[in-house]
Amino acid sequence: MNGLAGVGLTSDRTRTRMIERLREQGIRNERVLMALGVVPRHIFVEAAMAHRAYEDTALPLILGQTISQPYIVARMIELLLEGRAGLGKTLEVGTGCGYQAAVLAQLTREVYGIERLAPLLARARENLKQLKLTRIRLKHGDGMAGMAEAAPFDSIIVAAAGAAVPQALKDQLAVGGRLVIPVGGGVQELVVIERTPEGWKEGVFDAVRFVPLLPGVA
DSSP: OOOSSOOGGGSHHHHHHHHHHHHHTTOOOHHHHHHHHHSOGGGTSOGGGGGGTTSSSOEEOGGGOEEOOHHHHHHHHHHHHTTSSOOOSEEEEOOTTSHHHHHHTTTOSOEEEEESOHHHHHHHHHHHHHTTOTTOEEEESOGGGOOGGGOOEEEEEESSBBSSOOHHHHHTEEEEEEEEEEEOSSSEEEEEEEEETTEEEEEEEEEEOOOBOOOSOO
16 A cells, blocks of 8 residues: 555645545535545555545445545535534444544544444454554444444444435434435435434435445345
């Protein structure tokens, strides 16, 4: 892998241009932009793709998975943060290569990640170790079931598209908590769920494209 600082198309200057593009695309939360700006995305992608790490596109990982495009990572976290002082205790479903977990770790001290594919989780651990982000707690498990042993969560972010919002994830939200998840088959949209003392409130936002949220482990 390239070094943390990067050179050429993986340099800090290239990362700065990525942040400028995100601003142009409408990302307004400066805390989110700062978080993406300090995480070296090139160490999370396959070595052959490192020169494309700061393009605003999803890139392939092992086992048919992808690393989400920077805009989508920024947009989902921005939706989690909107109108709130912070993320609080955060669960990431579908940790993948660890990139989004690294971004979340810039914004909160409590990040829990669950990934159903063991080889991908091993890669995430290796990537996060390079950044010395050892406080992120990772688990091999079924993301649709969440992480009940660590619940409740103030924020839950799901990096795969469900046919519906898993009830287990809704149940693991703290009162006042917020969940962001892509939902749909052919057409997917970002759905935001908020848990109130009276129940759950739901809002629908951007059209997106994610790999499917699947049950079980592999």
